Amino acid sequence: MRNPLSEKVVCIEPSGIRKFFDIVSEMKDAISLGVGEPDFDTPWHVREEGIYSLEKGCTFYTSNAGLKELRIEIAKYLNRRCNVSYDYNKEIMVTVGGSEAIDLALRAMLDPGDEVLIPMPSFVSYLPCVTLADGVPVVIELKEEDEFKLTRQELLDSITEKTKVLILPFPNNPTGAIMTRGDLADIVDVIIEKDLFVITDEIYSELTYNGEHVTIASFPGMKERCVLINGFSKSYAMTGWRLGYAAAPALILQQMLKIHQFAIMSAPTTSQYAAVEALRNGDKDVEEMREAYNQRRRFLIKALRDMGLEVFEPFGAFYVFPSIKQFGMTSDEFAEKLLEEEKVAVVPGTAFGACGEGFLRISYAYSVEDLKKALEKIEKFVNRHKKQ
Amino acid sequence: MREKILKVLDKNGRVTPEDLAVMLDLDVETVIKEIKAMEEERIICGYPTLINWDKTECERVTALIEVKVTPQRGLGFDKIAERIYKFDQVQSVSLISGSFDLCVMIEGRNMREVSSFVSEKLAPLESVLSTSTNFILKKYKEHGLELTDEGNKDERMLITP
Structure with a gap:
């Protein structure tokens, strides 16, 4: 055999x-x-909305990109909390947890041999997902003396001609580190100058304790280079519902959507109805x-x-x-x-x-x-x- | 700052000032001073324990009584409310909008004790026009806390990424 x-x-x-x-x-x-x-x-009102959707018989597939109402609420949320505007119709998709979005983004952007910068310590999925997408993971070892933030110099030192994508995992699991507006401002021009793309995993964005969370996608010239990933697991205590989303320029998002369409079809319908309630009344x-x-x-x-x-x-x-x-x-x-x-x-x-x-x-x-x-x-x- | 202290204590009256200070990023002296001040101002009126008596051997009966009263000139409802809430059997008294005036919670060892309180003490009061007694059969939730056995277990896996 x-x-x-x-x-x-x-x-x-x-x-x-x-x-x-x-x-x-x-x-x-x-x-x-x-x-x-x-x-x-x-929160019970969110669970109750999920239950109600089941009672009503909302048990079918949603569109590949996710329920329209949910994408509209996600767009509003990103505008309200992160100060970036996305078109719900072409630039937002609902995924099975943030994890699926990480995988989709990498698969949509990488050709064999493309290098992906992964600041570590960080979430366990990035490295294997890069490998599975035929990319080459390049680890940036973050340091305690920098409070495990990604510094401009570390970024510069890791970039080669093959570098295509930077993963930005902040607020960070496992270190709890964050990147403030100032920290991000330090690296934005490097990213633009070196023509990199960013997968910014902001699943913990709502759990920031010294002021507002800032997304790198809100910097001038960055939205078109970013796949912004977030979800409901951490902020609304919805891990088991398996629901996340990605927001990105249509050029990238439509290719991610294609993979999602063939691999997943659509995210769980019950979870999507519950998530609409979470975004509308969960602040x-x-x-x-x-x-x-x-x-x-x-x-x-x-x-x-x-x-x-x-x-x-x-x-x-x-x-x-x-x-x-x-x-x-x-x-x-x-x-x-x-x-x-x-x-x-x-x-x-x-x-x-x-x-x-x-x-x-x-x-x-x-x-x-x-x-x-x-x-x-x-x-x-x-x-x-x-x-x- | 007071609001933050109160929100924590509202959920758990046993939190020590030392822990409160760490949790809220305040110094211990400030917390102790504020709590004392709030006790004196009767913002904090006590620290009772939430007990599910149904799970004990103790016999207890609780009734919610809807009371209609005539307010007194110059004193409104306060005087008659006081007449009622001074009784030891009375657990709580609130002035209510709607079809009756005072919502009175009574606690006794058995139904006879509660009903005799209503017929002998409460109903005969001069300003009381009528009473309607509702015995409580089962308590599910009180002070924001569920009294059931479920819901307290940690169902999460021990280690997750």
Whole structure:
């Protein structure tokens, strides 16, 4: 029998997070701070709208690009919150989570050999998706001293003649780093001058804690170079609904839509009806959740610093990314020992790229009470293993 | 700042000033001072615990009573409301717009206790025109919190990207 498998696929390493998940799931009584999704339930009025759509019998495909009402609401939202205007008819499509949009954007833009810049540590999908789209991933290792922001110099140093796309994953999972207007202004002219395109993954945009989120697509001359990706998972606590979207110039979006049309057809209809309600009447929910996350964020940072851990202050998403270099253990060793000895699960930084070595991702998508319980145990562990 | 403190305490009266200070990025002294001031101004009137009595051995009956009254000249509804809310059995009294005037919540050990309170204490009051007693059969949600057993479980996978 011939080898049934594609070498390209076989060569892709399974996600580091998967490995750790297998270890954790065997421990029944583990406390986890390892989750990458909100602890809130989807607001009831949003769920109720989904239920109502089912009752009415809205159980058919929608158009490939998504419900018209939803695309109109997305366009309004992007205008209101991000200060960019997109034509709902030609420049917006609804996808199965932000993840699908990442895949579509890469497949629509890459030819074999095109280089894609991926700042890391970052979400686990970018690298394999680039490989699957026949692109060449080029990792930019972000540094703690820059608060894990992408700097102009790092960008310049990584660009070659083959560079076509830059992925911009901010607010960032796992570091919690954000790019402010000033930080973005620093790199915009490089992007334009070097004729790059940007996939800006802004799934955590609503979870920004020191002022408004700024999208790079709102800079002059950038909209035509950007695929803006966002979704409902994080901002409206809708992970299980699998709903995201992409906004991009028609030239790019229409090709993404073509792939989506053949691979997916359309995003789940129930989820789309619920999402219309979320965008129309959900601002207050988002604000309340953001405030709750922000309180926990402050709480967690203070507690970790009090233990003597080095933590830079992250202003986005719901993660902190403390350094554990002082313990003389790798991230994997630290995380596994912490799980073994105190039954607390956190994610080793290396799950998000080799440059995550020496760090842990701790999520604060938990109540303050839960955080306290876990922190007590982490403190015990830290005190026991601290180098004298 | 007060609003932020109150919003947290409204959900959880047991949060310590130390935790509040960290969560809201304030200093502890300020938080303690503000809470004390709000207690004195009767903005914060107490810190009771939300209990689902149905799950205990204690016998308790709650009734919601719609009361129609004649307001008194110069005093409006306040005087008659006071006459009513001073009774220990009365859990809450609110002035209501609509077809009746006062919404009174009564708590007793059994139905007899509640009904005798209504017939002996409440209904005979001079300004009370009529009462209509509704016994509460089951409480589902109170103070924004669901009293059911579900809904509190974390259904998420332990580790996700």
